[in-house]
Amino acid sequence: MTEKNWALLNGLALAYVGDAIYEVYIRDYLVGLGYTKPSQLHKTATHFVSAKAQSFLMHEMIAIEGFLTEEEFVMYKRGRNSKSYTSAKNADVTTYRVATGFESLMGYLHLAKKTERMEELIHWCTQKVEDTKDDKR
Template identity: 55%
Template sequence: MTETQDFEQLNGIALAYMGDAIYEVYIRRHLIQAGLTKPTKLHHKATMYVSAKAQAALIDLMLEQEKLSETEQDYFRRGRNAKSYTHAKNTSVVTYRISTGFEALFGYLYLSGQTERVGELANWCIEQVEAGRLPNER
């Protein structure tokens, strides 16, 4: 099986598992480059970018602004519709599923070798959060 076939065969939860880690690395790098060094401050600030609510709001903005290709939307839906036996503690099931789709999108892009696109979307997400474009509650 080739590397291409590997990611194409993965379910949405596995893609989200990878995507969560990839997106988190971009956020952590951004926060450290911004001069944050204290662990509690880093964790608190990171939550603004990586919480299920933030990710769900970000994917909503991406879809609203037509930032995603049809294939990217397909992978988002694969993650969103995947059967998960866990859920986030501080959010609704719907928000959690949408954020799982967000993470699956990043997992797909990374595993398919589209690292430039990963960076483009991660940086776009950072810009949206920093500009205060996310609603407070979902």
């Protein structure tokens, strides 16, 4: 089988995969922390996977000079700039688009088999969310 150039895939397709893969990593993370009740898992997961959370995380990544590679930033923008015909239930259009860009980046890293980098970013995201939750306590 020939190697695909995943960078050519449209942003919404990348986001479709990224949404699923990020959700799985977050579920694994939460179960690893000891969360077991479905309602507790769902409520806690929203701190990580909601459009608002993903938009926050993306803005934080962008704010750190050199944190994302040029290629990663391009994949984020591909998702952010994609014309979507749906919107989030609990987010404004801008937040939803930035979150779509976040998911697009995750989808690209997964499909391109850049697992180590994807896991590095996801670990950074979980720590950022945990730090933010600690600040609010």
